[in-house]
Amino acid sequence: MRALKMNGTGNAFLLIDARSTDIGITPERLSAWAKKHEFDQVLKLEPSEHGDARYRIWNRDSGEVGACGNGARCAGWYLCETSNAASARLDTAYGLTDAIRTGDFRMSVDLGEAHTDWRDIPLAREMDTRALDYEIEMDGHRLRRPGAVSMGNPHAVFFIDPLDGLPVETLGPRIEHDPLFPERVNAGFVQVLARDHIRLRVWERGAGLTKACGTGAAAAVVAGVRRDLLERECRVDVDGGRLQIDWKQDNHVWLDGPVELDGEVEL
Template sequence: MKARLMNGAGNRFILADLRDASIPVQIPAETVRSWARQHAFDQLLVLARSETADAYMRIWNADGDEVGACGNGTRAAAWALMEETGDKTASLDTMGGRLEGVRAGPLSVSVDMGPPRLDWQSIPLARPMDTVTLDYAAEADGIRIESPGAVNMGNPHAVFFIRDVESLPVAKLGREVELDPLFPEKVNVGFAQIYDAEHIRLRVWERGAGLTAACGTGACAALVAAHRRGLAARHASIMADGGELFVEWREHDNHVILTGPVEDEGEITLSL
């Protein structure tokens, strides 16, 4: 099976186009894990036929779990579709809902991630809690972090606000928080350092993928959580390990817009 290796701000994907398949292709979790070991990607993106959009996109994390949303992956898939059609827009149906991509430059795409989900049932959490500031803490190597904000951007996020993100044992803390019973579907864990109202440093531990160079839904969640806490404006530059993303939480329709770079690393062959 032919596929493309792509990345968005260093967040790596395999994009497989199976719109011509006569029946839906089933991809076992172990197959996804095997491909991840071979190609070191964060998510597998598979395009299938859609009656209502340019394609239906299914998303698997590197551990083989299927998930509902991937912001940078959506940007990469939208770019590939726009390259194919020559259009300036592309639509993708996903488990998390309809997503619309717009060309923002030769190798840049904006995607409308829709409105954030903010009530505790939608994160989801195991019990009622104020999602602006969760009554929750975690500790690793003697370092304690607490009171994250919680946001669902098609998948669940807990965002901790940190004075110096570079000094944290991010992997140990991320693994602990991801698997905490408070988060019944596990959770993506963001570690955000606020430089000023429009500049945020962010590292993300992705459920099922581990520490990632960038996370699109994580960047969206960080901006939303920071604004709700009075720490950021409604738009900001998010500095991830792999590059810069731009996020705007629009006031007029409550939608979150994610913009950033896309890179096509070339074609690969996968064995089903």
């Protein structure tokens, strides 16, 4: 079976269309693919009675996860491209979601509702998710009181100034595996440039430091708005480019940005 290599603002994927011919995703297969191909997540499209395709995601470490925003944009683009349509509906772990074409290689996707109750993240104990009673110190950097948001996956968002020089590669895994987060956590590090503009780096659970994280961008903006640091519409600069977040009044968060098709590979 063949897979498409795609990326959404540098977030790298293998996209498998298994709607007509299935392929099992096993830890052994993921390990073998990871040795041959560079990717952050594997995206799989399966038959759906409710949408254009069921959309599933696996990290490089073989763990299946419930949400990936940039992956949803890539999957949506592929479905639009192959059906010559302007939009597609994905059947996801968090419900049906719409992906809308906003350019030849640009997609906007509804990431669903932002959840901020401590049980939804989830956390190991009750806590105010606007600013968690949590801190970590490493190499002279002291990070404290992150916001916590679930976008179908858990995020802890730290506001840092400046972001340059922060040892994300060593801080990230420590935060990811902290006992406060029983399902592990994606760690986001944000520098506020203006009320409608941030810079973001994300350590993704099971994938490591990635060039972009769509749900991480959404969580960062939601956390910033809840702290009265940001507007609901916000530009997000990531290592792979720029994303646009719009946290609408109905609590749904929309993610917009470019996608790229990097070719095909044999699995």
